[in-house]
Amino acid sequence: MSKGLRSTLRAGNADLQHLPLYLRIRQILRERIAEGEYAPGTAIPSEADLSQFFGTTKATVRGAIDGLIDEGLVLRVQGKGTFVARGLNVDGERLHVPRGFRDSQILQKHAPSIRVLETSIRLVGDFYARMFDVSPEGALYHVRRLNCIDGEPFAIESTLIPCEIFPGIEEIDISVFSLYEFYSLRGHTVVRAYEELEVCELKAREAQLLHAQADDPALGIMCVSYDAGGQALECARSLAVGENACYLARQ
Amino acid sequence: MTKQTEISPSDRAHEGILSYIDSHGLSAGEPLPSERDLCRMLSVSRTTLRTALARLSASGIVEVRKGAGTFVCPDRPAMHLDDVAGFSEMVRRVSAAPSSRVISCGIEAAEKEVSERLYLPDGEPVFTLARVRLADAMEICLEYSHLRASMVPGIEGIDFSDVSLVEVLERDYGIFIRHTSLKVSVRRADAREGALLGKPEGSLVFYERGVRLNADMKPIEFCRTVYVPDRFKIVCESRL
Numbered sequence: 338m339s340k341g342l343r344s345t346l347r348a349g350n351a352d353l354q355h356l357p358l359y360l361r362i363r364q365i366l367r368e369r370i371a372e373g374e375y376a377p378g379t380a381i382p383s384e385a386d387l388s389q390f391f392g393t394t395k396a397t398v399r400g401a402i403d404g405l406i407d408e409g410l411v412l413r414v415q416g417k418g419t420f421v422a423r424g425l426n427v428d429g430e431r432l433h434v435p436r437g438f439r440d441s442q443i444l445q446k447h448a449p450s451i452r453v454l455e456t457s458i459r460l461v462g463d464f465y466a467r468m469f470d471v472s473p474e475g476a477l478y479h480v481r482r483l484n485c486i487d488g489e490p491f492a493i494e495s496t497l498i499p500c501e502i503f504p505g506i507e508e509i510d511i512s513v514f515s516l517y518e519f520y521s522l523r524g525h526t527v528v529r530a531y532e533e534l535e536v537c538e539l540k541a542r543e544a545q546l547l548h549a550q551a552d553d554p555a556l557g558i559m560c561v562s563y564d565a566g567g568q569a570l571e572c573a574r575s576l577a578v579g580e581n582a583c584y585l586a587r588q
Numbered sequence: 589m590t591k592q593t594e595i596s597p598s599d600r601a602h603e604g605i606l607s608y609i610d611s612h613g614l615s616a617g618e619p620l621p622s623e624r625d626l627c628r629m630l631s632v633s634r635t636t637l638r639t640a641l642a643r644l645s646a647s648g649i650v651e652v653r654k655g656a657g658t659f660v661c662p663d664r665p666a667m668h669l670d671d672v673a674g675f676s677e678m679v680r681r682v683s684a685a686p687s688s689r690v691i692s693c694g695i696e697a698a699e700k701e702v703s704e705r706l707y708l709p710d711g712e713p714v715f716t717l718a719r720v721r722l723a724d725a726m727e728i729c730l731e732y733s734h735l736r737a738s739m740v741p742g743i744e745g746i747d748f749s750d751v752s753l754v755e756v757l758e759r760d761y762g763i764f765i766r767h768t769s770l771k772v773s774v775r776r777a778d779a780r781e782g783a784l785l786g787k788p789e790g791s792l793v794f795y796e797r798g799v800r801l802n803a804d805m806k807p808i809e810f811c812r813t814v815y816v817p818d819r820f821k822i823v824c825e826s827r828l
Contacts, residue, residue: 458592464606538792554776
């Protein structure tokens with residue numbers, strides 16, 4: 338625990354004095370992260386320690402941390418604590434890693450789980466032949482999954498993978514390996530992803546899966562992942578609803 | 589044994605139109621074949637084709653002009669979440685001319701969301717600037733910017749129709765934005781947003797909320813922006 342925390346809160350700067358306590362604590366934690374006292378990947382003090390230190394309740398500290406989670410600064414890992422997601426460079430130099438779909442929406446909060454809804458094989462066709470630079474007569478492996486947080490569904494993800502690049506992929510147990518892990522084992526590590534956001538309206542059967550209403554607005558994300566050689570490895574489309582249906586970015 | 593499936597008619601139509609544009613090297617303003625010819629080429633029904641065209645038109649790929657046919661849209665300005673540029677810069681990158689229409693500009697008491705995001709006491713005076721931002725006279729977004737009034741005295745007297753907020757902050761107030769943290773979601777436009785953006789009420793829009801901070805991580809500006817999705821792209825290129 339840092340010595341500076343409490344004195345900062347007490348002495349404060351004039352700007353912070355009028356604020357509710359949870360906002361003051363949030364700003365102080367932010368500054369500690371910015372100054373590198375809490376380094377990326379390390380845990381910040383526990384909620385119990387922080388509440389004792391600031392002489393307040395755990396609920397207040399939790400409120401302070403929730404805002405930092407929303408901003409993508411820290412992430413809460415159930416049973417383990419709160420971790421600094423990434424560093425901020427106080428000199429203003431870019432130190433930014435954009436937060437991809439899985440990163441921003443799943444890892445950040447609570448326990449993720451993934452249910453495979455369907456797997457199938459389809460013809461590549463002209464459009465994906467160009468995207469993956471494979472024969473249009475070949476096959477694409479299609480995986481459709483439902484992503485849940487704390488058991489509540491929030492996104493449907495549909496992924497297409499060219500079999501020409503990953504022969505035998507349909508034999509893989511994707512509940513054991515993540516697709517990215519599998520690509521890596523086959524010598525195609527994902528190093529780059531291109532994402533484009535889309536506005537969508539839920540169809541009746543999508544709404545049913547997501548426990549939402551037909552025609553509800555949803556955030557669509559189209560994501561193409563590439564290896565170091567520039568080879569496109571997969572094209573995924575996800576459809577998300579609810580408070581987690583957002584895309585975070587920081588720089 | 590994994591199930592073998594046919595490409596569904598709707599995917600066939602969607603992918604087929606995109607492939608056609610790509611393989612024929614069609615550029616902005618050029619026409620696609622007639623609906624009848626497209627149906628025959630892609631072997632899909634008229635209804636399926638129209639659904640696909642509607643989806644592509646909602647994403648700003650094609651424009652369906654009643655009675656005239658279907659045309660390829662020009663490149664839309666794009667926000668790169670991995671390298672956020674100012675609005676004017678984003679518009680100039682696609683060779684369009686940026687402009688702004690000031691809707692309101694003045695001091696008001698901060699509402700809860702604003703005071704919270706700027707770490708201000710409730711009801712603290714904030715400067716609020718509402719602008720419609722345009723590219724080649726086409727409405728792209730409606731943006732609300734909020735700054736603590738005491739930090740920028742006299743700012744409400746500035747005409748923001750031809751000067752950027754960032755420029756004014758740097759030049760007149762010595763305030764430099766160094767970090768941005770933003771969140772994009774999807775919702776429906778309300779009546780006012782629709783009217784200001786030239787879209788029907790209830791249209792789907794991107795909704796962005798962001799905080800801009802200085803080098804000391806002090807929040808300077810809170811902004812809320814509604815983007816018209818068929819005129820603007822939001823993309824992100826990440827290196828893992």
